[in-house]
Amino acid sequence: xxxxxxxxxxxxHITVLRNRNGMVATFMDWGATWLSARVPMQDGKVREALLGxxxxxxxLEQTAYLGATxxxxxxRIANARLEQENIQLIANQGPHQLHGGPEGFDRRRxxxxxxxxxxxxxxxDSPDGDQGYPGNLxxxxxxxxxxxxxxxxxxxxxxxxxxxxxxxxxxxFNLDAEHGDARQHQLQLHAAHxxxxxxxxxxxxxxxxxxDSSFDFRDGKIIATDFLQDEHQRRVKGYDHAFLLDSAGxxxxxxxxxxxxxxxxxxxxxxxxxxxxxxSGNYLAGTPxxxxxxxAAHQGIALESEFLPDSPNHAEWPxxxxxxxxxxxxxxxxxxxxxxxG
Numbered sequence: 597x598x599x600x601x602x603x604x605x606x607x608x609h610i611t612v613l614r615n616r617n618g619m620v621a622t623f624m625d626w627g628a629t630w631l632s633a634r635v636p637m638q639d640g641k642v643r644e645a646l647l648g649x650x651x652x653x654x655x656l657e658q659t660a661y662l663g664a665t666x667x668x669x670x671x672r673i674a675n676a677r678l679e680q681e682n683i684q685l686i687a688n689q690g691p692h693q694l695h696g697g698p699e700g701f702d703r704r705r706x707x708x709x710x711x712x713x714x715x716x717x718x719x720x721d722s723p724d725g726d727q728g729y730p731g732n733l734x735x736x737x738x739x740x741x742x743x744x745x746x747x748x749x750x751x752x753x754x755x756x757x758x759x760x761x762x763x764x765x766x767x768x769f770n771l772d773a774e775h776g777d778a779r780q781h782q783l784q785l786h787a788a789h790x791x792x793x794x795x796x797x798x799x800x801x802x803x804x805x806x807x808d809s810s811f812d813f814r815d816g817k818i819i820a821t822d823f824l825q826d827e828h829q830r831r832v833k834g835y836d837h838a839f840l841l842d843s844a845g846x847x848x849x850x851x852x853x854x855x856x857x858x859x860x861x862x863x864x865x866x867x868x869x870x871x872x873x874x875x876s877g878n879y880l881a882g883t884p885x886x887x888x889x890x891x892a893a894h895q896g897i898a899l900e901s902e903f904l905p906d907s908p909n910h911a912e913w914p915x916x917x918x919x920x921x922x923x924x925x926x927x928x929x930x931x932x933x934x935x936x937x938g
Contacts, residue, residue, distance in 0.1 A: 602626050604705055608652040611708070611716040613741040618642070619934065621741050624652055627702040628718045628737050630663035630767050635745065635861060637936045643861060645934055647768040647886070647896040654884040661766035662883065664702035665737060666695045668722060668729050669918075670764040671838070671873060671905035674798045676728070678760065679909045680919075685728035692796060695766070697727030702766070706737070715740045724757070731757025731922075746933040753926035760908040761920040763928060768877060768896030769863055771856035771934075774886065778897045779823055779876060780857035784816035786850060787839035787872070791904055795831045799906050803840055803913065811837065816853070819876060819897070833878035834894070838871045838904045840915065845870055847929050852899055855937075862937050867930040869901035870915035901930040 601607055609625040622632040633646045647662055649655050655662060672694050676687035688698040695702065706718040715738060722733040738750040751763045770778045789803040790811045806812040810822035810829060824830055828837070843849035847868045854863040865872070875898040883891045903918040904910070911917070920926045 611711050614713055615741050616743045619745050621747055623716055623739055625706045625708055628665035628706040630765055635934045635936060638938050643773045645769055645771055647770060649884045650886050658883045660880055660883045661702055663767045666766050667701040667763045668696050669760050669762045670695055670902045672797050674906045683730060729759050731755045731759045746931050748931045751928040755920050756922050758919055758921045760918045761926045762903045762918055764900045764902045766898060766900060768898050770896050771861040777894050779820040779894050781819055782816055782855040783813050783819050784853040785813035785839050786842045789840045791838045792828045797832060835874050835876040838873045840871050860938055862935045864933045865899050867901035868928050871902055871904050873900040873902055
């Protein structure tokens with residue numbers, strides 16, 4: 597894995613975290629990317645819970661943001677424009693900006709500040725004007741693995757000019773060891789409202805209640821149950837929507853719970869972010885896969901912790917301000933806990 601080189605001519609640097617249970621999580625410095633999560637099961641086998649590529653260089657050939665750290669602003673900004681400050685960003689999805697622009701944080705070499713068996717600390721310096729964003733931004737990121745199989749991601753950032761900041765990880769989970777259609781997983785989302793979008797994923801109107809809709813996952817259901825059963829889903833070929841979380845930034849509360857089709861592995865998500873983007877892998881087809889060549893559409897589920905999409909242009913939404921100002925510190929944490937349950 598270390599013989600090939602990244603676009604900057606330097607080798608990839610792989611970090612492996614382990615805990616006392618035998619869980620192994622793997623990362624690389626390019627994109628501060630989460631590569632793998634191998635979980636010991638009750639039957640003594642080890643199950644891979646994360647979609648990923650066969651080699652680091654394969655990550656350059658995919659556009660699904662597999663496991664990458666996304667920024668400066670995750671999700672979409674309409675017309676690639678910060679209306680409040682009259683700032684034009686660099687577009688990379690038609691007229692809009694997606695996941696921080698064409699050369700976002702997923703396409704950067706992150707500095708390894710320190711690493712141990714249980715933690716790796718990455719840092720990235722984003723200069724003024726990067727992808728159109730104002731100000732110099734310094735980001736620190738910690739991945740930590742504890743003995744309860746909790747992989748926590750802690751973000752910290754500062755700026756010298758006001759700038760919206762929205763960092764997330766774009767891991768895709770298939771709790772059936774990467775096999776099969778992930779829409780057979782059961783999902784519980786503790787959220788009473790979701791945000792409709794147009795065909796480009798740009799917010800279309802305001803927040804809507806999930807009650808009496810295909811977006812109601814409060815009691816948990818198989819993802820396939822109501823798949824493509826309404827116009828809001830059909831616009832984007834499935835679920836690719838932000839849900840405003842009931843936990844409202846309280847990381848001690850469970851935001852979401854995903855269970856494998858065979859019922860033997862469960863993912864619990866806790867986050868300080870106000871929203872989760874639930875993406876059912878609608879455009880995964882053709883993505884280089886770890887073992888079988890290419891992934892199919894819907895083979896992985898993303899649960900991205902973040903602000904609502906296009907938040908810099910919607911101060912009216914009921915969530916904290918996404919604009920980071922000089923003298924302030926951006927702090928966010930998301931915890932993914934993988935539990936073998938029989």
